[in-house]
Amino acid sequence: MATGEISAASLRPPVAERLGVVGWMRRNLFNSPFDSVLTVILALFLAWALVQLFEWAVLNAVWRAESKQECEAAFRGERGACWALLRARFGQYVYGLYPVEERWRIDLAFVLLIVAMAPLFLRIGINKLLYALGLILVYPILAYTLFLGGRFGLALVETSKWGGLFLTLVIAGVGITASLPLGILLALGRRSRLPVVKALSVAFIELVRGVPLVTVLFMASVMLPLFLPEGVTFDKLLRALVGVSLFSAAYMAEVVRGGLQAIPKGQYEAAAALGLGYWKMMGLIVLPQALRLVIPGIVNTFIGLFKDTSLVLIVGLYDLLGMAQLIIKDPQWLGLATETYLIAAAGFWIFCFGMSRYSMALERRLARGHRR
């Protein structure tokens, strides 16, 4: 009898109140009197905060002014955001101190990169691995020549003038492209049977992971010049690039090692049974599976690296954050800390969010083989 009742009840259409948005809200937001009160309070607070933010950032904001003083004069009643800062200095947020008339070189390099990378994302019949390797070897030289100049009739622009979002992307780009292969080698080295290779890899990874990036950069910029022979000075940016790359390689190695350990022993044995040597076994059987497993970890390291690039400001390089701080030191714009930090934060967020979305898309595409 009980069975009959239940089946009758389950045959009835669901109660309207349990469906759709209203149903969801009932279940999640107004489940009990306490929940309801909490929901109302939080909603009110959220609405109040959003209204305040909207008023500050949009309604009372000033977009056209030549200085903070003009902004202040333009506020009607309530003080709003002075986005005139962004208008006036947009170029410096993006290109740093790079000379205005040479900025096209950065744009050109960026467009070239997109064009050159397009085949990697299209389904066309080329050997993508070879193409990517070629790109990694050729593009940096091309971009470096364009950025620095000093030959082929391009004016020389020293690295001390590179800055803003451009520099952030250069450091992150170099760090990312250098750290993945280095990290893979270190991970393989750590699992190697050769004692010297293993010891060196372990020592490097543990040493680098044991110190903060700030220390590495600081050593590179303050101590290194004292050890070098007189007259030999490494470019500051180069020092930072090497530091950042080695640092993230150590983290990358541990992520990749995680992937390697997740591959069943049978895969190694099967590869060996087929007569594959070490490099073929790794390159054809183990790494493709291992790397696919650790995509979230790899992208996580990339995102971390992208944000860590802002640490170069302690060695006198102006990445996006450094530039944001420098810009408001001009007495014309002094005191607009909130605005400038929000601009920098927005810049970082756009790129980090983009990377995370790309990684999710990549995972979905590569996971196809795993679906049964």
Place this chain on the structure above:
Amino acid sequence: MSVSRWLLAGAALAGLVAAGSAEAGETFEAVKKKGFVQCGVNNSGLPGFAQVDDKGNWAGLDIDVCRAVAAAVFGDANKVKYTPLSAKERFTALQSKEVDVLSRNSTWTLARDSALGLDFVAVNYYDGQGFMVPKSLGVKSAKELDGASVCVQTGTTTELNLADYFRANNMKYEPVVFETNDELITAFQAGRCDVFTTDQSGLYSSRTKFEKPENWVVLPELISKEPLGPAVRHGDNEWADVVRWSFYAMVEAEELGVTSKNVEEMKKSTNPNIRRLLGVEGELGKGLGLPNDFAAKIIAQVGNYGESFERNLGESTPLKIARGVNALWTKGGLQYAPPFR
């Protein structure tokens, strides 16, 4: 790397490299050879002293020292390359010859002048701890601050100087301490205390962040000495002379009334002091290894000290810093150039 280099590196680790001195004339020759002055400046920027304008050029009172040196050596104030340096790496950069001049709001102290292996050559801004009060308080001098509550950043020498000053003047005060400058500014504006104390240049730049800057005044007294000036490597006297007299040329020009506008007319002046300064008479440049008209070049391209001060810090800027102790000695200040003769 030869063995001796390794030894040098070892010595550096042991902290012995601090005395990295230069041979006389070395820097000057190197600068002339490479064709520009490498100048170390404040990497995080300091409003009015070192900042970047909307075209991406460095500007400020400290920057003008670099430009003056370039104008003196090359006749072109733009032959400067800037190396942004943090407070921690600035002296290393000078010792390791990464820069030729350090013009980065550095305080001249005995320890730095001796043990760090550098030489301060002049003072381009006399800073020191000062006081700011709301205009409505009606206070004209720090001596009237008995019983006041004072906002001060904790754990700084500022706090100690404050205590010393009030005790020495037999006055009472009530300290209100804060961790960061931003907290302090907010509290001060909200009326948590009557007085705000920190370095005077810092008071002025904080004031521009206030909602109504015109409602606050900086009192004239300085209660500590923070002489800021350019530095060069120890022992390189010829180069030190070039930097020193490039700066003094600006000060002397102000005293003699020579400006960037009238410098060409002034060359026809009959005043022997002006004629010597501008190189019309005598051979003052020769002794420094500079062209005889080096001062005229500086004044034409960078301006005299007063012009530089006004352009970067003065009433025409949002900072509105009063000349105060940085006025010429003839006007009751401390800026004084030894005679050009």
